[in-house]
Amino acid sequence: MRPNAARSAHMSPTLSSMYNSQTKYEVVEGQVSVPIIKPDLNKANPKIGVSKVAFSANGRYIFTINDNMPHALWIWDIKNLAQTVLLQQLAPIKGAEWDPVETRLALCTANNKVYVWSPAGSLSVEVPGESSFQVTGLSWQKDGKSILLLGKDSMCFCFFTSCDSM
Secondary structure: OEEEEOOOOOOOHHHHHHOOOOEEEEOOOOOOOOOOOOOOOOOOOOOOOEEEEEEOOOOOEEEEEEOOOOOEEEEEEOOOOEEEEEEEOOOOOOEEEEOOOOOOEEEEOOOOEEEEEEOOEEEEEEOOOOOOOOOOEEEEOOOOOEEEEEOOOOEEEEEOOOHHHO
16 A cells, blocks of 8 residues: 555545545555665665564554665564555655554654554544644554654644544
8 A cells, every 4th residue: 555645535524624635545456666775885784674563452463664665664464474564655654653552553754644554444644733744753642542743843642533433
């Protein structure tokens, strides 16, 4: 799946005010090309390979991020020992974290959106207000009802009213 600038025809007026209808994931079956960045091996401690891996709250999934492929996030199904999905972003992924309660993953790419994946689907949530707020990091609240969104000089919270909206 990768973000695509297209309008979703399935959003209700309530959802369209909460979720960005200009950005959505495009489902692609089969093989996809993932851009690779070659590390500078002359530098001390070049970034090579998987730099981040984390289990979902229920232990069924893990995600991995490879430093050589900063636009891609793989989600693996541990129960079936198979790749579930590849989320390919238009910009490098700056942060990703599992919800501590529900099986959903939030990620950011230093723009004004938060991308959320669950087994039910994916969406992007636009940070309301100034478009200059760039989400560069995030941290879930322990009850899974909100995420702290971190920017360069500021922060804000993203609240989820119901898991059913995913």
